[in-house]
Amino acid sequence: MADADPYSPHGLSPAEAATRLAAEGPNELAPPQRRTAWRIAFEVAREPMFGLLIAAGLLYLLLGDHGEAAVLLVFVLVTVAITVVQERRSERALEALRDLSSPRALVIRDGQQRRIAGREVVRGDLLVLREGDRVAADATLIEAHDLQADESLLSGESLPVAKQPGAGDAGRVFAGTLLASGAGLALVDATGAATAFGRIGGALATIESPPTPLQTQIRTLVRLFSLAGLALSALVVLLYGLQRGDWLAGLLAGITLAMAMLPEEFVLILTVFMAMGAWRLSRQRVLTRRAAVIEALGAATVLATDKTGTLTENRMAVAELVRREGTQWQRWRAGEATLPQAFHALLEAAQLASEKQPFDPMDRALIALATEHLPPSPLRSGGELVHEYGLTPERMAMTHVWQLPGERACSVATKGAPEAVAALCRLGDEERAAAHAQAEAMGARGLRVLAVAQARFEGSAWPADPAEFAFEWLGLVALADPLRAGVREAVQECREAGIRVLMLTGDHPVTARAIAAQAGIEADAVHARVTPERKLELVTSLVARGEVVAMTGDGVNDAPALKAAHIGVAMGARGTDVAREAAALVLLDDDFGALVRAVRQGRRIHDNLRKAMRFVLAVHVPIAGLALLPLLLGAPPLFTPLHIALLELLIDPVCSIVFEAEPEEDDVMRRAPRDPAAPIFGPALLAGALAQGALVLVAVAALHALLRPALGEAQARATAFVALVACNVALILANRVLHGPLRASLARPNPMLWRMLAATAALLALVLGVPALRALFGFALPPASALAAAGALALAVLVLLSAARRPRR
Known part of the structure; x- marks a missing residue:
């Protein structure tokens, strides 16, 4: 050391x-x-x-x-x-x-x-x-x-x-x-x-995380496509060699087909989307600790959130001090110039029941007020904190035992929930009812209410339970914690998105309902005086009913509930390390609005994953088909590995960069949560992608068949290649939105798309414009009319794809 x-x-x-x-x-x-x-x-x-x-x-x-x-x-x-x-x-x-x-x-x-x-x-x-x-x-x-x-x-x-x-x-x-x-x-x-x-x-030691359901789906799909492609390629090699006697050319044709059918982009898409999705969430001040949570975000049906610091600013300030003198209640409000002597004992005990190194905003607010209004005190300046009784689910009160050096007697201060402190003080029914009425009245105004009591103790051993001290009731402290800006709008956004918001708080029910009303949360969604054990019960019950639950938590005892939720959300500012380690997300600013923005971002990421996957499936159909058809028809190969490699050079950045950067759909937060059990490669997506690819295949093959007799093989091949690239652009535009008209796709801002299209046009112009490259690719420069026909064909494909798109229900 x-x-x-x-x-x-x-x-x-x-x-x-x-x-x-x-x-x-x-x-x-x-x-x-x-x-x-x-x-x-x-x-x-x-x-x-x-x-x-x-x-x-x-x-x-x-x-x-x-x-x-x-x-x-x-x-x-x-x-x-x-x-x-x-x-x-x-x-x-x-x-x-x-x-x-x-x-x-x-x-x-x-x-x-x-x-x-x-x-x-x-x-x-x-x-x-x-x-x-x-x-x-x-x-x-x-x-x-x-x-x-x-x-x-x-x-x-x-x-x-x-x-x-x-x-x-x-x-x-x-x-x-x-x-x-x-x-x-x-x-x-x-x-x-x-x-x-x-x-x-x-x-x-590095611990490998198990694959997520989405990773498993993609690996299975890639394996199936790869096996099918390799089997078909082997068949092509065999038929080519047996029918034409040219085994090397047959092997080249088989490699061409394998390259055309291999959907290696899927793994790249998932890697880039998950990493960039987590990075984009971090820009919303939301830290992703496990990639699988990005899949779950878009399916969330319930957001169970704390009140203090998540819905509110966690910026406590003492609003009122209340004490009873006989049958009368005396009240001091923040802003009054001086604190009457009668309230000094109440405020001093509240400070002594707070942490010496205050981290909790309530403790900070009490200590700040005491520092401002109370005269110096030997106990506060020179006393030693000799024992502490922490909050427990059974007793929602914090108790500190203080002692001055050289003195035998100790001063005991406690603060906590009014009902807990009333029980410690053994108040009679009338006193208890009066204190309860005062707490209810302050709570109804959205104030957080604490009761304060004190005792003296002389003895050699601390009691196991603070209830053994002879506490004297001193009064109530009410603290104000304003609602965060934008919370009401975020709650309304959740309602429109089909997501139910539950408030879980340890506060008094009246206070909780008052804050919930300010936030726009229904009264039946408020759970007050909630213990960590009750949180776990609620999460377990919701999950058993088929809900997809996101739950916030910050304490040690919240960890089981955070793990039980589909999306455990820890607080970055006030949360414990245990809670953060148990959670899948961390709100760096403890802001409920950030959690809603994370759900929006999760839905956008899932939408864009589907768009990219649909495009990749669709684009491989014409590439594979145009590589296979000539072999089946006994014609010269239309495309070689050179052409496939060039196409892959254009496809990879499109699927992993352009679609990842796509903005969210207009209705992303106005639709019901997706079914978490539904695979990303559902029958509708597969059928739609294959239909899109088949349309492009038929269109380009027909154009090549029509132009080949008139233009010859080299010009017809070049025109077919240009048409295929142009139709791929049509596929990109058609898949930019999941539903809606063509104009919705064209109007969406995405700078990465236009940069990629410009690069594609430049590369195509280079291949066609440089004689040496034309020769390598087996191209001859097509006439302007043929290039115009290729462009018109792509436009027609785009119109047909747009017309076939179903509106969202």
Whole structure:
């Protein structure tokens, strides 16, 4: 263990922290492995399409066609380059997400609490420790209040270990361990590889995640198409060799057909869409921890959300203090110049029942008000927090025991739900009813209400239950937490999208219903005084009824419910590490509106996946058909591996870049959630894609058959190739929208589309305009009338495809 720095309650300055970070390196065991461009290129080289291109090039060399072999080699290099660029684009997106998802730590620097990335923690930092956090570095305890740590990662011991300042391991916390309960403050003395975990374990083993349902579907489809393509290609080679006696040419024809039928774009589409989808969600301040959640987002039927900090701003301010004097209630409202003496005990006890290092907005608001209005107090300035009773599902109240040095008697302060504090104070029926009426009245105005009580205790051992203290009721504190901007609109958007919004809160029912009314949430969707166990019951019940549930949570005990939900959503600002690790999404700003935007983004991603898949299926039909038909009819091959490679060069960026960048459908949030059990390759999509491809196949084959007698083979082939490329453009435009008229497709903004079309036109002009390239491709420059016919054919295909599109019901 490195020598600890002298303790300063203000922590390090940002400049000192930056100096130590530069000198000692980041607080991580090993940097994450990056896929370099060379590694990606090597992986591409193992793909079947790459092997087919190489095989075709070798055959051209055997046949003495060195020019064709050279061009295929260029296509190989360009294809690899395009794939590497696309994969690196995805890698950069994932690297940015890894930075966002790195463990967080709460430290004190320059006297202020700051939430930083765990890798930025340095020796000398003051770590604020809270229940549910994962410890960022090895540290020596300065303060501890009922602190227990799960150190099974290091010791294998499953039971939590009690922690207190002092000598030995009991006075220290270790990197990677989990705080099971309590709170504390610790001084970091070792980071990175110098920690106990770093010395023992090195880097964490990489765990491979199982494939998602969508990945399984795509792998199955690719396998089926590949097997069918290879079987058909082998048959072509056999028939070609037996009928024509030219086995090398037959092998070339078989490779051509295999290239035409192999749908290798599917894997590329899924990789790019998932990585870019997660990156786009991160720009909405929503972190995706598991790719499978992107599939589920578009199918969500229920959003079960916390109130405080998600629907509201979590920016608490004390609005009122209320106390009872005899039969009369006295009230102090925020904004009044002075705080009457009669309210001092109430406010002081509320502050003493708050955390010394406040992180909760309610504690901050109470301490700020006490600092502003209360005179100095020996207990508040020099007292020691000697014991703490935390909130439990059975008793929604926080109790702190304070003691002045040298004194035997302790001061006990508690604050919490009015009914819980009333029970601790053993109020009579009349007093309890009066307090309840006051709390109801404040709650009806959307205020969060806490009750406060105090007691004195003299004894050598703390009671196991705070109910054993003789508490005296002091009064009520009401805090205001305004509704977040845009929440009402987000709730209305969910209603139009067929998504039910449930509010789950630990607040008083009256307060919860008042905030729900402001947000536009129906009263029957409000669940107040909800415990983590009740959250789990609700999620389990909803899932059993067939709902697709997204649920927010932030505490340690929320983890089971977050795992049980289809889409567990943790809070990034106030959530515990346990909750974030259990969740699939993290709201970096704890904003309900961001969750709704994530659902919108999930629906857009799923729509665009369907568009890209439909296009890929459709575009392979005419390519494969035009490669196979001449062989079946005994005619010369229309296309060779050179033509297929050029077409693939145009198709890959379209399916993975253009469709990924497509804007959302106009009705994306005005339709019911999709059926999560429905496969992305349903019968309708498959039939529609095959029908589109068949239309293009028939159109281009007919044009070639009509022009071949008049123009000759070379000009007819060139015209057919131009027509096929133009019809592929028609397929792109037709598949840009799932439903609706042609004008809806043409009017949608997508800069990537027009850049890709410009590049396609330039490449086509190059192949037709350069004599050497024309010769390599077996083309002759077609007359203008033939090119016009190819363009007209594509336009006619586009009109027919648009006319056949069904309107959305």
